[in-house]
Amino acid sequence: MTPSLRVAGLHYAYPDGSVALDGVDLTVHPGERVALLGPNGAGKTTLVLHLNGILHDGAGSVEITGVRVDPADRARLADIRRRVGLVFQDPDDQLFMPTVAEDVAFGPANLGLRGPELNQRVDEALAAVGMSEFRDRAPHHLSFGQRRRVAVATVLAMRPEILVLDEPSSNLDPASRRELAEILESLPITILMVTHDLPYALQLCPRAVILDRGRIAADGPTPDLLADTDLLHRHRLELPFGFAPTR
Numbered sequence: 001m002t003p004s005l006r007v008a009g010l011h012y013a014y015p016d017g018s019v020a021l022d023g024v025d026l027t028v029h030p031g032e033r034v035a036l037l038g039p040n041g042a043g044k045t046t047l048v049l050h051l052n053g054i055l056h057d058g059a060g061s062v063e064i065t066g067v068r069v070d071p072a073d074r075a076r077l078a079d080i081r082r083r084v085g086l087v088f089q090d091p092d093d094q095l096f097m098p099t100v101a102e103d104v105a106f107g108p109a110n111l112g113l114r115g116p117e118l119n120q121r122v123d124e125a126l127a128a129v130g131m132s133e134f135r136d137r138a139p140h141h142l143s144f145g146q147r148r149r150v151a152v153a154t155v156l157a158m159r160p161e162i163l164v165l166d167e168p169s170s171n172l173d174p175a176s177r178r179e180l181a182e183i184l185e186s187l188p189i190t191i192l193m194v195t196h197d198l199p200y201a202l203q204l205c206p207r208a209v210i211l212d213r214g215r216i217a218a219d220g221p222t223p224d225l226l227a228d229t230d231l232l233h234r235h236r237l238e239l240p241f242g243f244a245p246t247r
């Protein structure tokens with residue numbers, strides 16, 4: 001089976017010389033949900049920005065469902081950006097239209113969809129995140145948690161093959177956090193989730209990868225990684241007080 005994502009030997013240094021990725025190999029198969037963990041500055045965001053060619057120029061390769069990310073090939077890059085749905089940490093980076101429905105329609109309309117087909121995409125994506133009743137509202141009148149759900153819908157409307165979320169649980173109250181987890185669990189899609197929220201990783205992702213100093217330090221079942229206190233300590237990861245993962 002073709003992997004959803006294959007990263008091989010990825011190195012990247014920022015123009016100032018900071019080495020952010022130092023030989024990353026990562027393969028994620030269709031339908032897997034993988035948590036990408038690691039301390040501040042580990043390289044998580046840098047890795048995510050390579051998945052749809054926002055960053056490039058480093059050594060190594062990235063393939064999305066067997067298609068190599070090649071920023072020089074603009075037609076192919078547009079296709080890659082449809083296949084990889086990035087949900088940024090701040091929903092306001094993704095919402096800029098007057099209404100929720102227009103925001104969700106924006107991506108598919110750019111693909112050339114119109115009329116009933118476009119409406120169906122919008123309806124499906126809003127239903128998937130439980131936001132159908134908000135379709136005519138202004139995004140900036142919604143709560144933060146509601147805006148995050150709409151941001152997820154804008155990406156789902158593109159019918160991506162892999163959903164990449166940066167800190168999806170940040171700034172959510174406990175009920176919104178749980179509801180978003182239920183939504184993400186219900187999606188039949190490959191998910192890569194960057195998070196510092198270890199209980200969230202455990203709840204949602206059977207597999208976790210620890211990135212530190214630009215290298216993969218561990219890759220395995222999330223309960224096993226989170227039960228390894230030495231491993232967590234070495235990589236500046238901490239479970240909330242009193243939280244004990246059961247294997």
Ligand SMILES: Nc1ncnc2c1ncn2[C@@H]1O[C@H](COP(=O)(O)OP(=O)(O)OP(=O)(O)O)[C@@H](O)[C@H]1O
Pocket residue numbers: 014015016018019020038039040041042043044045046047
């Ligand atoms: N624009 C930039 N210019 C130079 N160095 C950068 C830039 N962005 C990130 N870095 C450096 O690259 C390394 C990896 O940063 P990155 O943001 O990918 O880490 P991260 O794991 O996402 O961290 P966090 O958990 O804090 O979001 C760090 O050493 C960081 O200082």
